[in-house]
Amino acid sequence: MSDGIRVTVWNEGKHEQSNPEAQKVYPQGMGHQIAQSLEGRPGIASVRVAQLHDPGQGLTDEILETTDVMTWWGHMAHHEVSDENAEKVVRRVVDAGMGLVVLHSGHMSKPFRALLGTGCMLKWRVWNEEGERERIWVVDPAHPIADGLPECIVLDKTEMYGEHFDIPQPDQQVFISWFQGGEVFRSGCCWHRGAGKLFYFRPGHETLPIFYNEQVLQVLYNGVRWARPTRIAGGLKRDMHPDPPEKIG
Amino acid sequence: MSDGIRVTVWNEGKHEQSNPEAQKVYPQGMGHQIAQSLEGRPGIASVRVAQLHDPGQGLTDEILETTDVMTWWGHMAHHEVSDENAEKVVRRVVDAGMGLVVLHSGHMSKPFRALLGTGCMLKWRVWNEEGERERIWVVDPAHPIADGLPECIVLDKTEMYGEHFDIPQPDQQVFISWFQGGEVFRSGCCWHRGAGKLFYFRPGHETLPIFYNEQVLQVLYNGVRWARPTRIAGGLKRDMHPDPPEKIG
């Protein structure tokens, strides 16, 4: 485990450029707000923002190799992330143990779908352009991602995401959401993939001030800490034809 | 659930063409032997063999749409299966609920890797060209795939597969193998993926008569029955923006 977690907040950064509503909510960009919420917290060594319009789409080897945990928010430009860069993110998770914290509409991003193997589609709705109430219930109070939260997080105005959410059953289900309109959703989901860990957290529309909510930010911070890399001494040996460690016959 | 299971045994069919050792063990092809073992068993409606050298690589729409459960054996020609055909198999599992039973070296096939999201690599060894002893222990005796088996299946001459096996933690772990040379392996693994089910079973080298072993064949049959499709009335509605079923506000 590294001494402190080096976080990269990957942010698509498109809505903030084109949508005045999004600019009003996140004048410096959503990535900036997420990064700021993590900076200086115990166990966090560094936080930087990387965006789609950065050189190398913010996914250069230099960035990936110096990232312990990456958070990911994208929505309208999933297809613009190159297949090669998406594959590099997947490999960094599976082979090198980088943690990946995928937020909200990131459920349709290339790395998330490749890591899960399913379609990852769902139902969605923004009611009257303002949203509806969501209640996010803790169902696994022993999980470190639930630490410090109340038994229920209430978001008064949010976008609805509804089942069926086409994901593999999470290894650990931390939160389940209730929506005013009648739907439920598996809102906090953990998986291990190879050497790495993957956490999905549902809230976070581009024009709703979700990432100012202190409890949402606590979940993000907890998720980043949970997703930090572990290290196998000497590495894992696969793709090999070993001599038998024990004598045969 | 259909009245009986329509099985397609997909077989790469390469070793049988080029390797006299493989021909000796499976003179009519490995696919034929697997198919024959399933035919006429309770609950099985039909069994056919499809191979890589068949029209459409044995993966035509007509075949996929009339298959409830597909078994898959491949090894030296994983790369020859077209990306398009591999994707069709994945979609048939995730979206339509086709069961997929992946055997032995099929762990590196395109559909298996895409459905799991990890590298799926492992260690391997054929000792003295004859193999070594494997003991396949049942660890989940309540699982239907273990039905009718003894607590341990012993294969005297087999290829070793060893950890780390780069797969997501199985939803259900049915078997764990011991090998003479000092390795262990998660040999019987179950996952759900979307509407479909996926079972991986380890034994089965091309030049060893594994698919004549009655207990191995019992596992295959159990796996096919476990993987049969289920049906949601009216289908699953995703990728949509529904009106709220409940009144809001």
Add this chain to the structure above:
Amino acid sequence: MSDGIRVTVWNEGKHEQSNPEAQKVYPQGMGHQIAQSLEGRPGIASVRVAQLHDPGQGLTDEILETTDVMTWWGHMAHHEVSDENAEKVVRRVVDAGMGLVVLHSGHMSKPFRALLGTGCMLKWRVWNEEGERERIWVVDPAHPIADGLPECIVLDKTEMYGEHFDIPQPDQQVFISWFQGGEVFRSGCCWHRGAGKLFYFRPGHETLPIFYNEQVLQVLYNGVRWARPTRIAGGLKRDMHPDPPEKIG
């Protein structure tokens, strides 16, 4: 696997004796209604009702030894089931593979709590003595217990059960409920315990006609089929000090 499933519907049978509302809904007792819904369905060999006021509390050795799957409904008299009888049910599940399908308020029954190891408590509410609306969403469409159901079962008048439900994370989560009053609940939960299988299904208040709903009854039938015993040839050998099957040194 036995040729057909021998089902015992265990029913507390207290409310029907003392509460006119319960008598009106289930004039012959709730157990009778559940049993009737299972009789004659494919794969069901026999169905009988056993009740708390029967000899041996309906849990005699003769009954347990001829039961493949037991359904369990109890509420006001959990404490009257003797510790010895509860332990016999647990042993029959863990050691002999009997399936157990626990309904609604059975979550506080002695066998359920002993098999899970947690407190199994929850929140509850019957709104205005009539109940509120529940939407039971399928979250695992590949699971055989979801077979033949729509993506959502709607119960217009039901008792609310809310999180936190103090259970171990299910091995497989099939359903999640939404309630009008703002709660969610893990409504369909599967676990393996030793040689046996355990399914919990939430709906079923004593004065609400839940067990006349065709979709609820489909879930019960699916659950009984899923929970049927498997068989390890020769049995499982534990509590022993074996000679090593392999030569050491």
Add this chain to the structure above:
Amino acid sequence: MSDGIRVTVWNEGKHEQSNPEAQKVYPQGMGHQIAQSLEGRPGIASVRVAQLHDPGQGLTDEILETTDVMTWWGHMAHHEVSDENAEKVVRRVVDAGMGLVVLHSGHMSKPFRALLGTGCMLKWRVWNEEGERERIWVVDPAHPIADGLPECIVLDKTEMYGEHFDIPQPDQQVFISWFQGGEVFRSGCCWHRGAGKLFYFRPGHETLPIFYNEQVLQVLYNGVRWARPTRIAGGLKRDMHPDPPEKIG
């Protein structure tokens, strides 16, 4: 999460009193050796030893209420732990989130069996009174309990534990063991139970110097850190009949 973890090493302490072999290996008692290995490591606030022959069996309210994580080793005197004290340990895990790290023969202890709900029996063997070789393979390299370990821990002389191990499928399977004599075993198992976490680790016979092995001690330390309590602000509300947080009708 508390600032540092307060650990109580619960030790049966019987073999050390009666068996000269055990005394030779652990002259100050096994508990002392385990405690010493944890003291002063990062994140550990305090470590104390509590034993069966202590007042209140080392399980007084004062001890339990000031313990964040308890390790447990017992073997010949499981039955001497009072039912009341075992139940207090279970409640402290489930209700208050105390972590429990159960070692080796602790698999038959009262708290472990009550928390899991199954029989927890297994096969065992000490070959030629000296033991045989065990290879403990990491199967979940992303898990924090595997941090800093090699892909395989080798113990040259150890007691064999073999499947079937009668436990519920672990929520996360970290290690699987290979034994010279032909058996495998699920050696590192994680479960959540209510507010608390439970880790089982296999090695540790009373007359073999297992708890001097640096890699074994690393697993213990990792397990203690993984099992530390989380905290739900305001606590979990169960066993209650709440007013609906949302307006009904």
